[in-house]
Amino acid sequence: MNTTFRSIAPGGLHRWGGASLMVARRADLPAAPPLSPALPPARPPALSPAERHVVGALPAWRQAEWLAGRLLAKRLVGEAVAAPAQDVEVLPRADGSPYVLVGGSPMPGLNVSISHTARHVAAALAPEPVGVDLCETGSAAVVRRVADHAFSPGELSLIGTRRPEALAGAWALKEAAVKADRSGIFGAAARGIEILDLGPPVLGGRRRAMVWQTGDAVLALVLARP
Incomplete structure (x- = not known):
């Protein structure tokens, strides 16, 4: 991917x-x-x-x-x-x-x-409801430790756990999506937002998303149709 x-x-x-x-x-x-x-x-x-x-x-x-x-x-x-x-x-x-x-x-x-x-x-x-999130690629190890709280087994298989930019991008996408929904990353809400692809990013539901690299951080933007 x-x-x-x-x-x-x-x-x-x-x-x-x-x-x-x-x-x-x-x-x-x-x-x-x-x-x-x-x-x-x-x-x-x-x-x-x-x-x-x-x-x-x-x-x-x-x-x-x-x-x-x-x-x-x-x-x-x-x-x-x-x-x-x-x-x-x-x-x-x-x-x-x-x-x-x-x-x-x-x-x-x-x-x-x-x-x-x-x-x-x-x-x-x-x-429309919007969420934005930044995640530094240096935080990949932290994302790995808490990944089970936010990602399904299928998402983890899709994302992989070795590439820091992929982990940072996936985490930023989830954070941006729950912000657009005004919910939280640690709970059922994050698991209900499915990442279908990262390149380019595709989320389940009535959501549009984009991910960019800026310096040593990954930036995700999610728009959610009410």
Whole structure:
């Protein structure tokens, strides 16, 4: 099976299947703004009071990755609706999935998904449920250890366990798919989403998918028709 994924360049705006997508190296993103309200706002990214409240409640190690993901998501939303950054909010639902507000109003027609690794961050925006996920090829050993939780025996036979990019791509596909469904990777939901092929990616159900290589990470995008 061919598991050589097409490359995607970080830093630019990409479009696929009606979705907008950005991926960036975290080292290339602007520094995070100060969280203290006594300090002048920094640009970018501009954070609303609600976003500042959310990120301020996170542990320090989580704040930088949370901010990096929201920066890309805000860029995508601003591009889609021609709104200034300060009018765009990306906040978490009760289940942790992100949702969009513009000028304080929810935007149900804009679905957003965010992912990050130690070195990369990605965000996707689409009019239909969308999931995006990054998995570093160096995480293949970890994927092997937990593969039985997410993959069926048939999928494991299809994917193989020796090629790091295949394991990373399959894991990213599953993660992106459960994000689009707003469910979790560890549970029955992941087993209910069948990987039929990796090159090019094909998923069971009313889903479209694509996988790219970006540096030492694999990036998966899944669109799920409601």
